[in-house]
Amino acid sequence: MKFGLQLGYWGASPPVGAAQVVTAAEEIGFDAVFTAESWGSDAFTPLAWWGAATQRVRLGTSVVQMSARTPTATAMAALTMDHLSGGRHILGLGVSGPQVVEGWYGQPFAKPLARTREYVDIVRQVLAREAKVTSDGPHYPLPYNGSGATGLGKPLKPITHPLRADVPIWLGAEGPKNVALTAEIADGWLAIYYTPRLAGMYDEWLDEGFARAGARRSREDFEIAASCQVVVTDDPRSEIDRIKPVMALYIGGMGAEELNFHAQVYRRMGYGNEVDEITRLFRSGRKDEAAQVVPDELILDTMIVGDETQVRSQLQVWEKAGVGMLLVSARDTEQLEKLAPLVRG
Template sequence: MKLGLQLGYWGAQPPTGVAELVAAAEDSGFDAMFTAEAWGSDAFTPLAWWGRDTSRIKLGTSIVQMSGRAPTSIAMHALTLDHLTNGRLILGLGVSGPQVVEGWYGQPFEKPLARTREVVEIIRKVLAREAPVTNDGPHFPLPYNGANATGLGKPLKPIVHPLRADIPIWLGAEGPKNVAQTAEIADGWIAIFYTPKSASMYQPWLDEGFARPGARRTRETFDIAATCHLQITTSEDERRAVIDYMKPWAALYMGGMGAKDQNFHKNVFERMGYAELAGTVQELFLEGKKDEAAGLIPDELITDLHIIGDEVYVKDRVAEWEESGVTELLLSCRSADEVRQIAGVLL
């Protein structure tokens, strides 16, 4: 199983020490580094900036929010960065949620599955560069023929010849229909709450997608990239502290990342068997009682979602994740020394 360095998105200020993290990942045998975006920093610029001093490690977006750019614009970013990195880009995409899509980007959130399919199809047409790009779908018509159209729109091919027509496209997905479609049309899946314990829930959804006519991949050629916090500890007190540190993050996703009546992350926790807990955590979180919400998160949930323990425990747990179908673990690391430590144990 491969390891990816998850750099995420920025907080109030740009993070420090990232260049050292990336250099350590490159030198230690990590397969890829990933950057993200929410409603602050974008995914492409940091990836290009920090990736400029690398020569081997793959560069991935985890994830680019589809509503923030036209599909052809996403394709332009991808083909440009793929050229600059000599074919090392992994294009990770996702629909985000209605609060961000409609509140930040000013776009409708309706029919996310259909929009995803159109975005992927258009990007692949651009990268293939076989003909001027057109699209008859209702979400991203090319040429544009809607209200106030001049009628002068012209189908175009990219000026730049893409380095690779088959840049890997990985999709972030959580629900049954979204995961199944990801298995059908994408090269990989960026899973946020995939664990060995929950893997059996996802397998039928993936199988449905692989079985569809024209599916792009098979289970054997499909990547599953699972986000996980992995930390090697040397004492039970240290392990206890890390588990407690992760609980507010679980409460945030369970209760605060989405609207009360439409929180896709909360839905995943409900499917995992935590429906009653998720409801209570959300109520407390939305009332501003974040510490109380975090206090309700059980240890077993954290140790299911993340890998925290001594070297022997970490090796055993990583083997379980690999056995469950994960091809790449996306890890957030705090220092170059931690990157090297994890690589020394696992690689």
């Protein structure tokens, strides 16, 4: 089992000590470091800034929101990051949700699967640099010839030669159609709120994608990285209680009430009634009560917590389910050191 450090996105201000956490993760033996974005800090800048002090770990985005940049702009950032890191970049992409896409980026959210397919195709054209980049659209037509076009646009190839034509593209996906698309066109799956209990269901989604004509990968060379809190402690009760308010936010308050992808994930796990109650309480302003409704079992489905023996046992369960990397968070180097024996085997 490999470990990736998930730095996430910033809150009201940059995290304190993140640079030290990144270098410590590399020294301990982490395989990769990831940054994210929401509607504040971006993913690429912190990755380049903190990643500059590393030599070995892979540097990934989990995830870059597709509506934040055109496909060619994302490809430019990816080829730049790959050069600066000496071929260590992983481009993690995701569609985000309608509140962010339409409310923050001012872009339409409709047809996320078709947009993803078109977006990834353009990024791969740029990285391959075999011909001038073109796209028939309809979402990202190149050259642009729609309303307001001058007619002077022409197909281009990137000036800079990419270091690697096959920079790994991993997709953040939660639903069955998106996971199947990920298996078809991507190099890896960034799974959020994964539970080994439903590995059989995930395998069906993945196998559908692997079986499609022209699929890029097979199960043997496809990476699955699952976000998972891993906490070594003799007081699991405190850790479970600490994470409940966060889960209440994501289940009950993240995204639109009628379209919350995180809530849908937990409904598939069998927590439909709990999701309804958490959502009702959270959206009525009773956030503390919403957190209290979150069952322990819901937390433990997607989190590993316990003493070292218990955690090692659970790691084997996740690995047997097909997960090759766990993306874990750490507030400081002290927390990282508690994970060091697990990372080193």
